[in-house]
Amino acid sequence: MSKLSPGEVERLKNSLKEKGYKLTPQRRAIVDIIIRNEGSHLTTEELYDLVKKDCPEIGLATVYRTIQLLEDLGVICKLDLDDGCGRYELVHQEENHQHHHLICKNCGKVLEVQADLLEGLENEIESKYDFKITNHSLKFYGICSECKNIKNK
Template sequence: MAKDKIENLKEFLKEKGYKLTPQRRAILNEIINNEGSHLTAEELYDLVKVGCPEIGLATVYRTVQLLEEMGVVCKLDLDDGRSRYELCHQDDSHQHHHLICNGCGKVIEVQGDLLDEIEEVIEKKYNFTIENHTLKFYGLCSECS
């Protein structure tokens, strides 16, 4: 599955005028292999450096920024003072939501957009077109409660 995603992303980068360099491939591989982990650039660097020891942290930052600008990865703010990244899913009309444990810091993804009806009401009542939203719930996971 990761190979298919890499090939799709390779084509996407090519369409946008970029090459999938070995460093970019290594970074994308780690993002795909750690899907759902919400990695920081530093965590991503540590993972990539194992298989690509010549890579620099600046390369990871530049690549993540490029991938974010292209809509390949999404930047997340989970209120811990660090930017985190995850693979964007092109079939999602909105970002998914997150449950954040106040005890251990675990982040759980909530799939599916449960706010469709609320969005419709807001759009009609306020004559406002919603393009996206983020939602974070804070509480305790099953291990901490």
């Protein structure tokens, strides 16, 4: 399980404070659920169902508002995995760009590609088009190893 380092928690508190907000127990519970489920690409409703177990008094509207706030602060980012749902994942300070995703067309599993393999392409695009790239998102669609193995049996 990935945890926010004390420095990242402090950064989150400061970011909230600068915008006039506090790291309330409900907001902290939502961040904790996102951290505990890192790599799961949860929807707001899935986050709500998980947070409600630890924080039964929390409302869905609070989760929606907190998700929007965390996205505005750059703590999480919204993913569009072409399934009609907004999904969220943590943004790590050391990442220059969003990481890439492999999406199985059979079972819907989403795998993360940790390496950013596009630096050379980005440099070429920036040079050729005089365009400063600040982020990119890349999705590969195919069949995961588990589904391939089932088909081959």
